[in-house]
Amino acid sequence: LAVPDFAGLVGDVHRMYREILPVRSGAVADYIPQLARVNPEQFAISLCTVDGQRTSVGDDDVPFCVQSVSKTVSYCLALEEHGVDLTHGHVGREPSGQSFNELTLNRQGRPHNPMINAGAIMCCSLIRPELAPADRFDHVARTWQRLAGGRRTGFNNAVYLSERQTADRNFALGYSMRENRAFPNGTNLQETLEFYFQCCSVELDARMLSVVAGTLAAGGVCPLTGDRVFSEETVQHCLSLMATCGMYDFSGEFAFTVGLPAKSGVSGAMMIVIPQLMGICVWSPRLDELGNSVRGIEFCRKLVAEYQVHPHAAM
Numbered sequence: 001l002a003v004p005d006f007a008g009l010v011g012d013v014h015r016m017y018r019e020i021l022p023v024r025s026g027a028v029a030d031y032i033p034q035l036a037r038v039n040p041e042q043f044a045i046s047l048c049t050v051d052g053q054r055t056s057v058g059d060d061d062v063p064f065c066v067q068s069v070s071k072t073v074s075y076c077l078a079l080e081e082h083g084v085d086l087t088h089g090h091v092g093r094e095p096s097g098q099s100f101n102e103l104t105l106n107r108q109g110r111p112h113n114p115m116i117n118a119g120a121i122m123c124c125s126l127i128r129p130e131l132a133p134a135d136r137f138d139h140v141a142r143t144w145q146r147l148a149g150g151r152r153t154g155f156n157n158a159v160y161l162s163e164r165q166t167a168d169r170n171f172a173l174g175y176s177m178r179e180n181r182a183f184p185n186g187t188n189l190q191e192t193l194e195f196y197f198q199c200c201s202v203e204l205d206a207r208m209l210s211v212v213a214g215t216l217a218a219g220g221v222c223p224l225t226g227d228r229v230f231s232e233e234t235v236q237h238c239l240s241l242m243a244t245c246g247m248y249d250f251s252g253e254f255a256f257t258v259g260l261p262a263k264s265g266v267s268g269a270m271m272i273v274i275p276q277l278m279g280i281c282v283w284s285p286r287l288d289e290l291g292n293s294v295r296g297i298e299f300c301r302k303l304v305a306e307y308q309v310h311p312h313a314a315m
């Protein structure tokens with residue numbers, strides 16, 4: 001068993017949930033009404049080990065949109081389709097040191113990495129570009145479903161429409177990349193941005209996202225179904241970039257204090273991977289100034305304080 005004393009872990013997770021529940025600092029994202037209206041009190045922690053043991057507490061069946069957590073899956077899909085060299089001819093792999101939607105490219109005129117908006121838009125342009133938009137989205141949705149152990153993910157159309165309506169910054173990023181000839185030949189910018197907003201609007205609950213994280217922890221094989229969704233190499237690259245770039249401009253501080261590959265989204269979702277051991281989802285909508293879930297970060301602090309999960313811990 002990956003976690004021999006699973007009952008002990010379950011008890012600890014439930015206790016941490018109760019300890020973190022009173023934390024009410026931060027504020028929900030309000031750049032679109034659909035996120036501003038989400039009940040900020042909601043909180044869920046779910047985990048899934050690499051051998052399929054699961055536990056879950058709180059609002060673990062309430063759907064939320066993945067938002068920036070989608071950047072992990074879009075990057076993996078680009079890698080699976082094109083390999084490392086071609087993919088990284090279009091997107092860098094260096095932390096940007098700036099916020100997720102900063103209007104900036106690297107010295108080659110490419111997005112800094114796949115975990116910020118510009119890089120995720122670039123990855124979307126690389127996913128099945130020859131297919132019709134509906135089939136490209138189907139490909140992404142089917143991949144999420146396989147990662148989540150076979151349960152169909154949802155789609156929040158209101159979030160999608162809102163994202164598309166208030167997209168000036170993402171369009172600016174898109175035009176800036178096009179000006180630098182960063183996209184593959186023949187890329188349709190409007191279509192690519194719409195595809196990116198659709199990827200952000202995929203909906204699932206904490207239980208499902210913990211299985212996705214568990215699949216990454218297991219090197220790309222879903223712990224519930226045994227389905228190999230991504231190659232080990234793809235997952236290794238994704239985890240490397242999550243570890244260095246996954247938490248916006250808190251990524252360096254997060255790598256120092258927690259050290260685990262993780263990815264956050266403005267919906268308050270957070271996916272944490274303990275390689276070869278388990279995947280964890282924490283979801284709680286109130287965000288700190290940098291856009292990370294306050295309770296999500298708090299959970300990670302507790303996790304490393306109580307368990308030796310920091311990859312560079314000597315013990």
Ligand code: GLN
Pocket residue numbers: 066067068069100101117163170200264265266267291
């Ligand atoms: N979908 C939003 C955007 O592209 C937010 C992404 C995120 O979670 N940071 O701006």
